[in-house]
Amino acid sequence: MSNINEKVDAFLETNYPNATTTIYRDLSLNFKKVLEDSPLEPQERFMNLLSIAVALENKEMVHLAKSVLNELSTAPEVIQEAAEIAGIMGMNNVYYKFKSFLPPEVAAADYTRAGLRMNSLGKPVSGKKDFEMMSLSVSIINGCPVCVASHEKAVRHHEVSADKVHDLARLAATAKGLTSLKKAMTL
Amino acid sequence: MLGIGEKFPEFKLQACVSREKGKEFAEVSNANFKGSWAVMFFWPLDFTFVCPTEIAEFNKAHKDFNAREAKLFGLSADSHFTHLAWRENHADLKDLQFPMVADYNKSLTHTLGIASKDNGAPLRATYIVDPDGIIRWVSVNDLSVGRNVKEVVRTLDALQTDELCPCNWEKGQKTLG
Numbered sequence: 001m002s003n004i005n006e007k008v009d010a011f012l013e014t015n016y017p018n019a020t021t022t023i024y025r026d027l028s029l030n031f032k033k034v035l036e037d038s039p040l041e042p043q044e045r046f047m048n049l050l051s052i053a054v055a056l057e058n059k060e061m062v063h064l065a066k067s068v069l070n071e072l073s074t075a076p077e078v079i080q081e082a083a084e085i086a087g088i089m090g091m092n093n094v095y096y097k098f099k100s101f102l103p104p105e106v107a108a109a110d111y112t113r114a115g116l117r118m119n120s121l122g123k124p125v126s127g128k129k130d131f132e133m134m135s136l137s138v139s140i141i142n143g144c145p146v147c148v149a150s151h152e153k154a155v156r157h158h159e160v161s162a163d164k165v166h167d168l169a170r171l172a173a174t175a176k177g178l179t180s181l182k183k184a185m186t187l
Numbered sequence: 188m189l190g191i192g193e194k195f196p197e198f199k200l201q202a203c204v205s206r207e208k209g210k211e212f213a214e215v216s217n218a219n220f221k222g223s224w225a226v227m228f229f230w231p232l233d234f235t236f237v238c239p240t241e242i243a244e245f246n247k248a249h250k251d252f253n254a255r256e257a258k259l260f261g262l263s264a265d266s267h268f269t270h271l272a273w274r275e276n277h278a279d280l281k282d283l284q285f286p287m288v289a290d291y292n293k294s295l296t297h298t299l300g301i302a303s304k305d306n307g308a309p310l311r312a313t314y315i316v317d318p319d320g321i322i323r324w325v326s327v328n329d330l331s332v333g334r335n336v337k338e339v340v341r342t343l344d345a346l347q348t349d350e351l352c353p354c355n356w357e358k359g360q361k362t363l364g
Contacts, residue, residue, distance in 0.1 A: 092352055114350045121351040150352070 054086035093142035188300035202286035203270035231308035243279035
């Protein structure tokens with residue numbers, strides 16, 4: 001896995017050159033921890049990183065994730081789906097957030113049927129457990145309460161441990177943090 | 188007449204699939220749409236009036252069916268040779284993107300129960316079949332009335348649009364597992 005660690009280090013050095021603040025150290029060390037030493041499998045770490053990075057529109061982070069997934073011999077269709085999950089969850093997160101903002105009686109009475117195609121959820125290329133994990137990661141980024149709660153439940157139902165789920169949340173959090181930090185340097 | 192919730196019958200029929208010499212004909216069966224949505228539409232008779240406009244409309248909508256991953260099949264009780272002759276003969280049928288199936292002995296027409304009481308020809312029946320081979324929509328017009336293909340696409344869309352996400356778990360819907 002040392003090649004993977006090298007890629008992560010290269011990503012950090014390239015995108016945050018000569019960064020020495022405590023904030024940078026917090027964020028980069030948290031990021032490295034989840035990617036290098038987590039109950040999540042390496043492929044799980046980077047598939048979720050890819051979904052998260054697309055949701056964050058972070059080009060360099062997408063590149064890092066794809067590069068490692070290729071290293072891990074992940075099938076191209078699986079990589080593509082991981083990236084596109086940010087799309088389908090982008091849709092669902094916005095829609096279900098809309099519903100969750102309304103009083104439950106109103107949502108139930110007037111806005112029952114979503115009327116949105118989501119056949120992609122039915123037969124995921126990556127397999128259901130992985131799809132659910134990535135859906136959870138993206139939902140955490142997009143901050144949809146209903147989605148986070150139901151995908152957490154679904155992921156745990158697929159027997160993914162609480163520790164793994166916790167690391168997905170940490171991964172989403174640190175990816176977001178680093179993305180904003182980049183803005184701090186470039187805006 | 189076979190209806191909603193019933194399995195679309197097994198069949199194996201000849202079809203005209205192209206005008207290209209040597210590649211005009213192929214066998215079509217349930218295997219051709221196993222695991223996919225399928226739209227099967229019947230017309231009474233080749234070389235008659237209402238039929239080509241409808242068939243051309245289905246052809247124009249072919250990319251809409253494609254976008255929804257639904258396989259399109261046109262059928263009548265004419266032979267596959269007659270289908271080929273009609274395709275060669277009629278401008279609107281020259282570039283069909285789907286097979287013209289020949290239910291020559293009307294076995295499928297009769298199993299489905301869509302033979303006209305007047306002349307035995309297949310009525311203008313349209314079936315939408317789901318990936319499990321189950322009939323999810325059937326619409327039948329009498330011989331002289333053409334179909335609205337947009338309505339077929341709209342219905343297919345509605346059948347394919349379902350909330351599959353876990354937030355509906357609590358309401359007792361089937362899980363994604």
